[in-house]
Amino acid sequence: MRNIKRLLEMWGGWAATEQSGVSYSHIAAGFRGLITSAPSNRPICSDNDGMILDSCISRLKIDHPEEHALLVAHYHYRISLRSIARRRHCADGTIRKDLQTAEGFVEGVLSALDIELECENN
Template sequence: MRDMQKVLERWGCWAASDSSGVDYSHIAAGFKGLLPQSSSNRLSCTDDDGLIIESCMTRLQKKKPYEHSLLVAHYIYRVSKRGMAKARKKDEKIIRIEMQMAEGFIDGCLSMIDVRLEME
């Protein structure tokens, strides 16, 4: 069983870096003004792992764009779950459940393509 939060945390660092080749707009995340300062002490994944996870994120975006935006905001831009709940005027418990569903989608996607990530 994968620790999806660890996997997505490393993917988020990789996607946020300038060298990943992946671009996420700050405004598209829907949290303009809530984004904390970035720090460079985060662990990143390899380019191969990053691209594999990115392909799963693309599938999530096509099927459930709202859940995709939650993962992007939290794992790339480091917006807290509490901050997302406040910005979206929702209960934090609901945000946590929606994020768990999105993380489960990514986990299922990785299981379907039957790939072993280098970070595991």
């Protein structure tokens, strides 16, 4: 069983590094002022794992852009779920359910690819 939250945390750390080659807007849509300064001591995954995870997350954007934005805001920019809920004018539980949907989607894509990531062995 994969620890998808841990994998996404590591992906977020990897995507936040300048060496990742992945360019996300420095201001997440609608979250100006909530993003803190440069990340410190975040766990990161290898470039190979980061690219695999990023491709799985990108697939989410096609059919579920809201969940994709939520996943990027939370794991890449480290915006709390409570802050996201406040910004979207909804309950924390709604955001948690949407995040679980996004996490499940990414986990399903990883399972369908039948790939073992390097960072899962650590």
